[in-house]
Amino acid sequence: MNDRAPIFSPTRISALAWNTLTELTRLKIFYFLLIFALLVIGNSFFMAKLTPEEEFQMLKDISLGAMSIFTALIAILATAMLLPKDLEDRTTFTILAKPVPRYEYLAGKLLGILLLLGISIAIMTALFLAVLWLREQGAIEEIRAAFTQKQINAEDLMREIASIQAATFNANLAPGIAIIFVKAALLAALTLMISAFASSAIFTMMITIAIYFIGHLQATAREYWLEGMDIRWWTRPALALIALLFPDLQAFSLTDDIVVGNPIPFALFAQTGALGLLYVAVYFLLACFFFSNREL
Amino acid sequence: MKRAAAAIGLLLLFGAARLPYEIHLTRLQRAAGFRTASLDLPLREKVGQMGFVAALSGFRSLVAAVLWIEANNAWQNVEWGRMAGLFQTVTTLQPKSILYWDMSAWHMAWNASIAAFEDKSQPSEVLRRRAERQYWEVGKKFYEDGLRSNPDSANLWEKLAILERDKFDDHSSAATAFATAAGKPGARPYLRRMTAYEVAQIPGREREAYDTLKALYDEGPGQRVPRVITLLKELEEKLGIPADQRIKEGH
Numbered sequence: 001m002n003d004r005a006p007i008f009s010p011t012r013i014s015a016l017a018w019n020t021l022t023e024l025t026r027l028k029i030f031y032f033l034l035i036f037a038l039l040v041i042g043n044s045f046f047m048a049k050l051t052p053e054e055e056f057q058m059l060k061d062i063s064l065g066a067m068s069i070f071t072a073l074i075a076i077l078a079t080a081m082l083l084p085k086d087l088e089d090r091t092t093f094t095i096l097a098k099p100v101p102r103y104e105y106l107a108g109k110l111l112g113i114l115l116l117l118g119i120s121i122a123i124m125t126a127l128f129l130a131v132l133w134l135r136e137q138g139a140i141e142e143i144r145a146a147f148t149q150k151q152i153n154a155e156d157l158m159r160e161i162a163s164i165q166a167a168t169f170n171a172n173l174a175p176g177i178a179i180i181f182v183k184a185a186l187l188a189a190l191t192l193m194i195s196a197f198a199s200s201a202i203f204t205m206m207i208t209i210a211i212y213f214i215g216h217l218q219a220t221a222r223e224y225w226l227e228g229m230d231i232r233w234w235t236r237p238a239l240a241l242i243a244l245l246f247p248d249l250q251a252f253s254l255t256d257d258i259v260v261g262n263p264i265p266f267a268l269f270a271q272t273g274a275l276g277l278l279y280v281a282v283y284f285l286l287a288c289f290f291f292s293n294r295e296l
Numbered sequence: 297m298k299r300a301a302a303a304i305g306l307l308l309l310f311g312a313a314r315l316p317y318e319i320h321l322t323r324l325q326r327a328a329g330f331r332t333a334s335l336d337l338p339l340r341e342k343v344g345q346m347g348f349v350a351a352l353s354g355f356r357s358l359v360a361a362v363l364w365i366e367a368n369n370a371w372q373n374v375e376w377g378r379m380a381g382l383f384q385t386v387t388t389l390q391p392k393s394i395l396y397w398d399m400s401a402w403h404m405a406w407n408a409s410i411a412a413f414e415d416k417s418q419p420s421e422v423l424r425r426r427a428e429r430q431y432w433e434v435g436k437k438f439y440e441d442g443l444r445s446n447p448d449s450a451n452l453w454e455k456l457a458i459l460e461r462d463k464f465d466d467h468s469s470a471a472t473a474f475a476t477a478a479g480k481p482g483a484r485p486y487l488r489r490m491t492a493y494e495v496a497q498i499p500g501r502e503r504e505a506y507d508t509l510k511a512l513y514d515e516g517p518g519q520r521v522p523r524v525i526t527l528l529k530e531l532e533e534k535l536g537i538p539a540d541q542r543i544k545e546g547h
Contacts, residue, residue: 061360222319244315245304249354251318251325256390260393275314
């Protein structure tokens with residue numbers, strides 16, 4: 001009988017992932033959802049004097065913007081805490097003393113944080129869609145009331161209802177939200193990679209937040225570098241370094257245009273998602289590389 | 297130290313490997329209408345440091361929404377100049393939003409212009425008329441700039457046509473804009489009629505107006521609205537159309 005542990009065990013990884021999710025839930029991370037709910041429901045106070053179309057636009061802008069902020073914050077802050085907390089609690093030693101390879105430990109951690117991000121986005125999406133639906137029904141009721149009072153004719157009623165429905169739900173919101181998740185997953189993997197060699201959670205957070213900002217300028221740096229714009233000779237290598245070292249986070253900021261009704265072709269969505277998953281995979285492998293020989 | 301150098305080397309290798317793909321993806325995204333907002337220094341001056349950083353960090357739509365709410369507050373306080381500035385910023389941040397272009401133009405060309413004309417603090421009617429016209433121009437510019445970013449928007453073309461017709465009394469420009477709107481995806485069915493109505497107002501183009509209206513009339517009852525019939529009758533008289541070729545309605 002072979003009693004050696006398998007090199008790769010999905011059961012062990014899922015146990016670690018579940019444990020990570022439970023740990024983060026105990027840290028009351030889901031409380032941020034209350035703030036999101038307040039923001040989505042409460043912004044109606046600012047919208048009392050807007051037209052229904054403006055109101056729906058604001059609701060979508062604010063909700064998806066808040067989703068992006070919250071998921072980015074969770075991805076960075078929660079991931080940055082994971083490894084230092086396990087080291088402090090000595091949980092790392094307990095786990096790694098068992099036949100659990102370090103890469104499985106990291107895979108479990110990453111999967112746990114991805115589960116947390118997935119659950120958070122699902123809850124925020126449900127809340128956002130519920131509020132959007134309620135607002136849509138309210139606006140349609142108002143139009144129907146105007147028709148009943150003979151302020152508008154049947155043709156106008158149908159046109160107004162179609163206009164309200166077009167301004168609320170569109171199929172592009174789904175890929176837009178999926179891209180928010182992909183960006184958050186990328187940030188989680190990036191944070192895990194930095195955390196794998198960092199000495200403290202604060203250091204990890206600071207570096208990742210700095211990369212977050214630089215990442216949004218990466219495309220500009222790349223264009224200046226490659227298109228030979230009017231720059232000094234010594235800035236060119238610096239721009240090249242930025243373009244090669246940092247992720248292009250603007251590639252995942254498509255929601256800004258999706259919320260105003262710009263349709264995203266499936267091929268473009270798939271290619272953007274594929275780039276995000278590639279980043280996650282490479283950052284995870286680098287995290288394993290850093291963590292494999294780290295002195296604990 | 298060796299490990300850090302190796303890690304940076306690996307990151308650079310990964311960067312070099314993904315570079316062509318990222319360039320290709322950026323091109324595809326731009327071609328599909330994404331990442332088209334120009335986040336430059338003039339915008340930095342308009343939105344302030346925090347707003348600019350937020351816009352650069354992937355929260356462009358959120359910054360635009362907040363500024364739009366601020367513009368609506370400016371409207372409540374009747375601050376037209378401030379509103380115009382905020383509208384310019386919002387439309388720079390969200391150039392693909394038809395709603396922002398349309399509402400900005402409407403506020404300027406209709407609300408602000410009327411307010412300028414009715415401004416009791418300005419005793420000179422000449423100056424009030426001039427201010428009114430300036431706001432029409434501001435509104436028109438919003439439509440034109442919006443159409444540069446969204447050339448296929450039937451809604452913006454239609455609104456530009458209405459502005460040309462109702463404010464500038466320019467039937468030729470209105471007809472061109474209505475005709476362009478009618479050819480865009482999602483155009484409302486009445487736009488072809490609107491084009492013909494405007495052409496009918498232009499001296500020397502009566503024959504063209506008649507032919508268009510007659511073609512619409514011949515399409516069937518759906519197009520035979522009272523105004524089409526009235527205009528056709530007027531044009532039949534004006535152009536001396538033989539009795540057997542005239543429409544039957546009203547005879």
